[in-house]
Amino acid sequence: xxxxxxxxxxxxxxxxxxxxxxxxxxxxxxxxxxxxxxxxxxxxxxxxxxxxxxxxxxxxxxxxxxxxxxxxxxxxxxxxxxxxxxxxxxxxxxxxxxxxxxxxxxxxxxxxxxxxxxxxxxxxxxxxxxxxxxxxxxxxxxxxxxxxxxxxxxxxxxxxxxxxxxxxxxxxxxxxxxxxxxxxxxxxxxxxxxxxxxxxxxxxxxxxxxxxxxxxxxxxxxxxxxxxxxxxxxxxxxxxxxxxxxxxxxxxxxxxxxxxxxxxxxxxxxxxxxxxxxxxxxxxxxxxxxxxxxxxxxxxxxxxxxxxxxxxxxxxxxxxxxxxxxxxxxxxxxxxxxxxxxxxxxxxxxxxxxxxxxxxxxxxxxxxxxxxxxxxxxxxxxxxxxxxxxxxxxxxxxxxxxxxxxxxxxxxxxxxxxxxxxxxxxxxxxxxxxxxxxxxxxxxxxxxxxxxxxxxxxx
Amino acid sequence: xxxxxxxxxxxxxxxxxxxxxxxxxxxxxxxxxxxxxxxxxxxxxxxxxxxxxxxxxxxxxxxxxxxxxxxxxxxxxxxxxxxxxxxxxxxxxxxxxxxxxxxxxxxxxxxxxxxxxxxxxxxxxxxxxxxxxxxxxxxxxxxxxxxxxxxxxxxxxxxxxxxxxxxxxxxxxxxxxxxxxxxxxxxxxxxxxxxxxxxxxxxxxxxxxxxxxxxxxxxxxxxxxxxxxxxxxxxxxxxxxxxxxxxxxxxxxxxxxxxxxxxxxxxxxxxxxxxxxxxxxxxxxxxx
Numbered sequence: 192x193x194x195x196x197x198x199x200x201x202x203x204x205x206x207x208x209x210x211x212x213x214x215x216x217x218x219x220x221x222x223x224x225x226x227x228x229x230x231x232x233x234x235x236x237x238x239x240x241x242x243x244x245x246x247x248x249x250x251x252x253x254x255x256x257x258x259x260x261x262x263x264x265x266x267x268x269x270x271x272x273x274x275x276x277x278x279x280x281x282x283x284x285x286x287x288x289x290x291x292x293x294x295x296x297x298x299x300x301x302x303x304x305x306x307x308x309x310x311x312x313x314x315x316x317x318x319x320x321x322x323x324x325x326x327x328x329x330x331x332x333x334x335x336x337x338x339x340x341x342x343x344x345x346x347x348x349x350x351x352x353x354x355x356x357x358x359x360x361x362x363x364x365x366x367x368x369x370x371x372x373x374x375x376x377x378x379x380x381x382x383x384x385x386x387x388x389x390x391x392x393x394x395x396x397x398x399x400x401x402x403x404x405x406x407x408x409x410x411x412x413x414x415x416x417x418x419x420x421x422x423x424x425x426x427x428x429x430x431x432x433x434x435x436x437x438x439x440x441x442x443x444x445x446x447x448x449x450x451x452x453x454x455x456x457x458x459x460x461x462x463x464x465x466x467x468x469x470x471x472x473x474x475x476x477x478x479x480x481x482x483x484x485x486x487x488x489x490x491x492x493x494x495x496x497x498x499x500x501x502x503x504x505x506x507x508x509x510x511x512x513x514x515x516x517x518x519x520x521x522x523x524x525x526x527x528x529x530x531x532x533x534x535x536x537x538x539x540x541x542x543x544x545x546x547x548x549x550x551x552x553x554x555x556x557x558x559x560x561x562x563x564x565x566x567x568x569x570x571x572x573x574x575x576x577x578x579x580x581x582x583x584x585x586x587x588x589x590x591x592x593x594x595x596x597x598x599x600x601x602x603x604x605x606x607x608x609x610x611x612x613x614x615x616x617x618x619x620x621x622x623x624x625x626x627x628x629x630x631x632x633x634x635x636x637x638x639x640x641x642x643x644x645x646x647x648x649x650x
Numbered sequence: 651x652x653x654x655x656x657x658x659x660x661x662x663x664x665x666x667x668x669x670x671x672x673x674x675x676x677x678x679x680x681x682x683x684x685x686x687x688x689x690x691x692x693x694x695x696x697x698x699x700x701x702x703x704x705x706x707x708x709x710x711x712x713x714x715x716x717x718x719x720x721x722x723x724x725x726x727x728x729x730x731x732x733x734x735x736x737x738x739x740x741x742x743x744x745x746x747x748x749x750x751x752x753x754x755x756x757x758x759x760x761x762x763x764x765x766x767x768x769x770x771x772x773x774x775x776x777x778x779x780x781x782x783x784x785x786x787x788x789x790x791x792x793x794x795x796x797x798x799x800x801x802x803x804x805x806x807x808x809x810x811x812x813x814x815x816x817x818x819x820x821x822x823x824x825x826x827x828x829x830x831x832x833x834x835x836x837x838x839x840x841x842x843x844x845x846x847x848x849x850x851x852x853x854x855x856x857x858x859x860x861x862x863x864x865x866x867x868x869x870x871x872x873x874x875x876x877x878x879x880x881x882x883x884x885x886x887x888x889x890x891x892x893x894x895x896x897x898x899x900x901x902x903x904x905x906x907x908x909x910x911x912x913x914x915x916x917x918x919x920x921x922x923x924x925x926x927x928x929x930x931x932x933x934x935x936x937x938x
Contacts, residue, residue: 440773473711473777474711475689475712482782488752490751496721497718500707516704518664520661526657527700528656530654538673542684544666551661553662555663557658559658
């Protein structure tokens with residue numbers, strides 16, 4: 192029955208960097224049949240001097256494929272060094288072939304003579320000669336003298352022997368010691384009030400190790416089922432910048448910056464929360480979706496979904512009365528450029544609810560067109576008039592019942608004839624709208640390029 | 651036609667609202683309109699509405715703290731919970747977007763669109779529109795141009811509706827059987843999986859206006875130019891299939907000499923080159 196003991200090929204650290212100031216876990220994957228004990232040694236890669244020699248650790252439950260972990264305490268090593276380590280793995284049976292040959296001299300008792308300077312022979316091994324095993328107590332490389340733990344009897348010259356051991360020493364696994372890089376992320380405000388974010392990574396390493404690559408990842412949570420929102424992959428650059436646009440309001444995201452130094456040390460910031468909180472705009476009505484048969488497509492109508500901001504030159508205010516908030520225009524003007532809306536001169540209807548001050552005399556509202564023409568509503572202190580490119584006419588007025596109310600002569604009518612409003616007239620309230628109260632009055636103005644009507648309403 | 655350029659309000663008045671709708675109403679319609687306070691929800695064709703609730707902003711989007719810059723548009727079929735990104739549309743300072751056409755819709759499928767307003771700093775609340783069911787009765791071939799990994803813009807569109815004949819579609823896969831000495835064969839399956847097919851149809855159709863068969867040499871030349879261009883095509887059939895394809899070399903056409911109008915029958919073969927299911931083909935119409 193042959194027991195196998197093989198050198199491991201998977202180990203950590205192995206061409207990596209570790210931080211000597213913290214406790215480290217050295218690991219290797221056992222690839223023999225059964226491990227009985229092991230021991231690690233760490234050497235200086237420059238001069239092969241021993242830096243650390245671990246104690247022999249007996250184990251009883253390590254089989255092929257198992258990972259063995261060896262703890263190396265903090266500060267056992269020193270940062271800034273190039274080192275290597277190996278593992279001595281033991282099994283119970285002495286069937287690991289070391290060397291063989293024929294005896295150099297005749298001997299008797301517990302002495303044997305083999306070749307000179309055989310470096311693989313060491314005490315603790317066993318020599319098989321004349322069909323018996325003997326434990327080697329010592330080997331003198333200069334004379335070839337083996338001292339055994341018991342007598343082997345008389346051994347003739349040129350007697351065949353084989354030396355076995357019960358352990359294997361692994362290959363060397365080089366590594367370096369470097370202080371753990373410090374890494375942080377700046378640019379996260381709490382709460383974050385924008386849908387976009389620009390983050391910067393801050394990296395430093397005490398021994399001057401540079402970054403080999405870095406990676407940004409953004410998640411929508413910090414649990415195992417969190418979804419990766421963005422992932423840069425490994426970016427082989429030291430510019431640690433990350434931009435993302437699309438953070439949803441009232442959500443918490445988690446960002447991580449990780450990477451590896453050129454010495455093989457990995458670093459990570461861990462998951463850093465980004466709490467997003469802002470006033471989120473909301474569409475008041477969904478756009479219309481219709482079928483376009485000619486294009487065989489669905490048409491999403493976005494007309495009217497736009498934003499216009501009027502310009503106030505008078506520092507006007509927004510007082511409230513009851514549930515109503517309104518614009519109180521005291522000085523200057525409030526104007527808005529609507530050119531981009533592409534509203535055609537003959538294809539619009541403007542409606543405005545306004546309360547005109549008692550001492551207001553002059554323009555109320557003006558519409559300018561691209562061809563230089565304009566429309567204005569003007570209050571002359573008595574009448575509201577429509578000014579069409581300089582030509583003024585009285586504005587048509589409506590009674591609450593939506594019936595036209597005054598003739599140009601100031602005669603109330605109940606027919607469908609159009610009438611004009613005269614603020615000076617006194618009329619029968621049962622028949623028509625009258626100016627029962629002094630100005631200021633509230634009006635709804637309806638205006639097209641051709642027509643203007645008003646309707647008095649309660650403010 | 652001249653456009654409305656500027657609206658100016660003058661002092662010594664209180665203004666509750668100012669609205670502008672598209673369309674020229676009759677006098678009676680104006681009278682009726684005055685009875686109702688306009689709102690984004692209930693007033694059709696509303697282009698402007700200043701409500702002066704503490705700001706000088708007219709927008710169909712509430713909660714704006716910075717300038718509205720565009721929209722994100724998503725689509726899903728009614729039975730699908732996954733939203734497919736259609737496009738991010740950004741306003742231009744000079745032009746506004748009138749509408750977006752989404753071509754990547756299958757026939758006989760009910761779709762819902764979700765719109766998210768975008769400002770300079772914020773992403774808005776997603777708002778779902780009502781469902782729309784496609785019911786096209788033509789094949790369509792749309793030349794497309796790639797814009798990004800998953801997005802294409804549409805070019806010319808041809809629809810085929812008369813005498814459409816499809817030959818069997820081929821699902822091209824890579825399955826190979828190896829017979830050996832064992833009881834069962836080995837079967838290996840590769841990644842290849844695309845559809846190819848061929849279609850023929852009358853190029854022209856009966857015009858509803860003239861009741862004449864609309865087919866002439868100019869139309870045929872336009873078709874030849876269209877179908878032979880070095881472009882990818884979005885091909886959609888009446889069943890609801892949708893392929894991003896290349897047209898193969900074997901495109902043919904013939905006409906029936908026995909009929910006075912000599913109606914042209916065109917044929918072409920296509921081969922699927924890209925999975926259309928996660929792609930978007932769209933076009934945008936700017937406000938004129």
